[in-house]
Every structure is written in structure tokens, then in C-alpha cells.
Amino acid sequence: MxxxxxxxxxxxxxxxxxxxxxxxxxxxxxxxxxxxxxxxxxxxxxxAGMTTMTEYGIFEDWDEAQRLRNRETAGQRLE
Structure with missing residues (x-):
């Protein structure tokens, strides 16, 4: 087989x-x-995936802004 x-x-x-x-x-x-x-x-x-995009310098600012927003949102949930 x-x-x-x-x-x-x-x-x-x-x-x-x-x-x-x-x-x-x-x-x-x-x-x-x-x-x-x-x-x-x-x-x-x-x-491409976001990891590949950021490696080539595409969407770096957008990715950082999203990560910052997620950290802020997670911090508000903990309070």
C-alpha cells in the first residue's frame, strides 16, 4: 500500500x-x-503573513500600533 x-x-x-x-x-x-x-x-x-511583511518593512507602523492598542485593551480588562 x-x-x-x-x-x-x-x-x-x-x-x-x-x-x-x-x-x-x-x-x-x-x-x-x-x-x-x-x-x-x-x-x-x-x-504574506504579518511576520514576513514586517521582516520586509511593510506594515511595521500598523503592526506596532495594533500591538500597542491590544496591550492597552488588555490593561483595561485587568483593572
């Missing part, structure tokens, strides 16, 4: 890699009607 890997495991592995290492997605989109371009979009998205 040989071990098998289900399709669910592949999705979990993909999400794990994206969160751990990150991925950047870039897309150029042109919306046209009757071959007449109406709207152009240039999209760029960075996907």
Missing part, C-alpha cells in the same frame, strides 16, 4: 508557502466596450 496525498493537502501547502515566503501579484486590466477602452487599472498586491 502506497501513501497518497489528498488535494486538500496541496491547498494547505500553498497557503503555508504564501504566508511564510510571500507572493506579489501584478495585473494590468483594461475594461473596454465595443473595443473602446474605458478604464485602465494597474494592480499590485503583496500577500
Amino acid at each position: 502506497r501513501p497518497t496525498k489528498s488535494d486538500d493537502d496541496a491547498l494547505v501547502d500553498l497557503v503555508d508557502v504564501i504566508l511564510r515566503k510571500g507572493a506579489v501579484i501584478e495585473a494590468d486590466v483594461v475594461i473596454a466596450v465595443a473595443d473602446i477602452p474605458l478604464v485602465g487599472l494597474k494592480l499590485r498586491a503583496a500577500l
Whole structure:
């Protein structure tokens, strides 16, 4: 009997890699009607876990503000 890997495991592995290492997605989109371009979009998205984002200097200020807010909220609950 040989071990098998289900399709669910592949999705979990993909999400794990994206969160751990990150991925950047870039897309150029042109919306046209009757071959007449109406709207152009240039999209760029960075996907990664917060640890990876802060390692690359993205969302550092936001992360620190959230941690400070959580500490303050936790302190108010203890009183």
C-alpha cells in the first residue's frame, strides 16, 4: 500500500508557502466596450503573513500600533 496525498493537502501547502515566503501579484486590466477602452487599472498586491511583511518593512507602523492598542485593551480588562 502506497501513501497518497489528498488535494486538500496541496491547498494547505500553498497557503503555508504564501504566508511564510510571500507572493506579489501584478495585473494590468483594461475594461473596454465595443473595443473602446474605458478604464485602465494597474494592480499590485503583496500577500504574506504579518511576520514576513514586517521582516520586509511593510506594515511595521500598523503592526506596532495594533500591538500597542491590544496591550492597552488588555490593561483595561485587568483593572
